[in-house]
Amino acid sequence: MLAVNKKKAAAQDAAKPAAKSTAKPAGKTSSRETTRSSGSRASTRARHSYRPVVEKPSATPAPAPSPSPIAAVEQRNAISLPDEPQPNWRTYDITSQITINQVKGKLRLWLPLAQYKDTPWQRSLGHFWRGNFDSAGIYRDPVADMEVFYADWKEGSPTPQLQINSQVAKLDRHFDITRRGSAAERSEVLRRCLQSSNLVPIDGLVRRTAERAIGRIKDPVAQGKAIYDWVVENTSFDPAQSGIGRGDVEAMLDSGQLSGKSADIALLFVGLCRSIGIPARPVFGLRVDSSRLFSGLGATGNLRAVQHCRAEFYTPGYGWIPVDPGDVRKAIHDEHLGNGDAKLVVLRKLLFGFWEMNWIAYNAAQDVSLRGASGGGLLPFLVLPQAEAAGVRFDSTDIQRFGYTVNASRVEG
Known part of the structure; x- marks a missing residue:
C-alpha cells in the first residue's frame, strides 16, 4: 500500500527562514520515525512532526508538486569577487526519485539528507516521502552530524520505488x-x-x-x-x-x-x-x-x-x-x-x-557504518544512495539496476 510521510517546512519571511515549529531533541539522542504499510501511525517529535497518511495503492510514486523553475542566472567568469553579503536566503525544493531493478530478497535503502543542524549559511526545512516500501523513516548519527533516510521492502515486493522531497534554505558563506x-x-x-x-x-x-x-x-x-x-x-x-x-x-x-x-x-x-x-x-x-x-x-x-x-x-x-x-x-x-x-x-x-550557495551540505562523515546493514563494511563517506538486498550491497552508479534522479527548483517569494 502506498504510504506517505510528511515533514512540514517552517514558513519563511522575505529575509530569512522562519524559526522552526518544534524544538530539536536534546543532547545526542537519535530520533526515528517509521511508517508501515498496515497504516499504523507513529509520530516522534524531533525537528518537525511527522504525519503518516495512507493513500490508495498506486503503481508508481505520485509526482511531486512542481515548484517554480530555476530562474536563469547570468554565467560569469570569476574575474571579480561576488557582491557580499547576499541580502536574502534562497530556498530550494529538491526531489529525489529512486527505482531499483532486479532485486532478490528483502531490500534496504539509505539516502543521505541535508545537514539537520542549522548553520548561519544553511537550514534544513523539512522532508516528505512516498513509495511502495513496507517501512521508512529517518535516523540521525549525532557523532557524524548526519541524517539518513532509510526504507525497507519485503522479499517478493514489486519493483521498489521511492520519492523524497526536501526543502533547504541557503546563503553564501x-x-x-x-x-x-x-x-x-x-x-x-x-x-x-x-x-x-x-x-x-x-x-x-x-x-x-x-x-x-x-x-x-x-x-x-x-x-x-x-x-x-x-x-x-x-x-x-x-x-x-x-x-x-x-x-x-x-x-x-x-x-x-x-x-x-x-x-x-x-x-x-x-x-x-x-x-x-x-x-x-x-x-x-x-x-x-x-x-x-x-x-x-x-x-x-x-x-x-x-x-x-x-x-x-x-x-x-x-x-x-x-x-x-x-x-x-x-x-x-x-x-x-x-x-x-x-x-x-x-x-x-x-x-x-x-x-x-548553489550547493547543499549533507554531512562530514568518514568511515560510515550504515544502520541495519548486514554486509558491505564501512563506506569512506556517504554522498550517494546505498542499497542492500540479501546481504549484498548494490553499486549505486549502476544506472541499469539503480535508477536515481535528482532535481532542484528555487522556491520563489
Whole structure:
C-alpha cells in the first residue's frame, strides 16, 4: 500500500527562514520515525512532526508538486569577487526519485539528507516521502552530524520505488579575517577532526608533506592558507575518476599522482591539516544550481552525478573557515586557466573562505557504518544512495539496476 510521510517546512519571511515549529531533541539522542504499510501511525517529535497518511495503492510514486523553475542566472567568469553579503536566503525544493531493478530478497535503502543542524549559511526545512516500501523513516548519527533516510521492502515486493522531497534554505558563506570572536567548538568535535580515518592517515608522508608546505609559519590561519595553496598548486582535476573520487590520501601521496576529483583534493587538504594539529573536516554535498563564478562550478537539470566535496578547518577565534581547493582545480581544467590568469588569481583568493550557495551540505562523515546493514563494511563517506538486498550491497552508479534522479527548483517569494 502506498504510504506517505510528511515533514512540514517552517514558513519563511522575505529575509530569512522562519524559526522552526518544534524544538530539536536534546543532547545526542537519535530520533526515528517509521511508517508501515498496515497504516499504523507513529509520530516522534524531533525537528518537525511527522504525519503518516495512507493513500490508495498506486503503481508508481505520485509526482511531486512542481515548484517554480530555476530562474536563469547570468554565467560569469570569476574575474571579480561576488557582491557580499547576499541580502536574502534562497530556498530550494529538491526531489529525489529512486527505482531499483532486479532485486532478490528483502531490500534496504539509505539516502543521505541535508545537514539537520542549522548553520548561519544553511537550514534544513523539512522532508516528505512516498513509495511502495513496507517501512521508512529517518535516523540521525549525532557523532557524524548526519541524517539518513532509510526504507525497507519485503522479499517478493514489486519493483521498489521511492520519492523524497526536501526543502533547504541557503546563503553564501563568507569568512572575514577582520572579525574574531566566534563561539568555540566543542572539544569532542575538535578531537574527532584531528583523527585519522581508513583512507586519510595523519603521520608519515602526510605529516612530512604538511610540514614542508607550512615551513616556519606559526599562525594557524596562515598555516591553513599555506596548505590550501600547496594543494591547489600540486594537484590536478581528473574527470576520468568515478563519482567524486575515492579520497585515498595515502595512495595519492605514495604514488606521487596527486590527481582526482573533489573528495580526493578536499581530503588531501583535510589530512595535511590534521597531521600538524589543525582540526579539519570534509563536507560532502550536492550542487543544486548554476554558479555565478564559472558554469562548471554549478549544475542544473538532472543532478544525480553532481555531488561535490568541500572542506573547512578550525582556528581559535575564527571558528570554521571554509575552503574549496577542488573547485579551483576543476575551473583550471574546465577553463584552461594558466597560472598567471587573472581569473584564476581571483578564484583562488575567493575559494579560501567562501562557499557559494548553489550547493547543499549533507554531512562530514568518514568511515560510515550504515544502520541495519548486514554486509558491505564501512563506506569512506556517504554522498550517494546505498542499497542492500540479501546481504549484498548494490553499486549505486549502476544506472541499469539503480535508477536515481535528482532535481532542484528555487522556491520563489
